[in-house]
């Protein structure tokens with residue numbers, strides 16, 4: 626288990642910390658659900674997106690880690706509520722408010738309720754690479770083949 630600094634920005638999360646702070650729902654969970662810290666229900670018409678605060682900030686600190694924000698499967702599949710940026714990437718040195726771009730890609734309006742769990746965050750390892758400039762690559766089995774070059778079956 627890794628420890629990451631967390632600031633509570635929304636007093637409602639501070640007051641109900643045990644209930645509302647991000648946590649793993651089960652021992653095997655990969656994601657921590659993030660909540661919509663909106664003051665009132667927010668209606669997203671089909672096609673609309675809104676940047677929604679989660680009421681928290683994190684500072685990961687370690688450049689060997691980052692956080693990724695992903696849709697919740699049920700909201701995404703059943704209600705069309707996904708992320709406006711498709712995936713959110715939280716840098717290890719980011720200290721600002723954690724925001725979720727909520728996009729209603731569905732055909733019906735979706736109302737985001739205050740404190741509803743709208744997305745999930747996964748902490749993942751990162752490898753920072755430096756680049757060595759070359760004129761030719763060493764041979765590989767794939768070479769330059771891509772985009773279906775291995776066939777479909």
Ligand SMILES: O=c1ccn([C@H]2C[C@H](O)[C@@H](COP(=O)(O)OP(=O)(O)OP(=O)(O)O)O2)c(=O)[nH]1
Nearest residue numbers: 694710712713714715716719722723724725726
């Ligand atoms: O869904 C997201 C995506 C990003 N961020 C924050 C954390 C991240 O570290 C920072 C910058 O994100 P990114 O690099 O993806 O956006 P950018 O458009 O390239 O902005 P910048 O120029 O600040 O890097 O914004 C969020 O709060 N939520």
Ligand SMILES: [Mg+2]
Nearest residue numbers: 714715716719
């Ligand atoms: Mg950037």
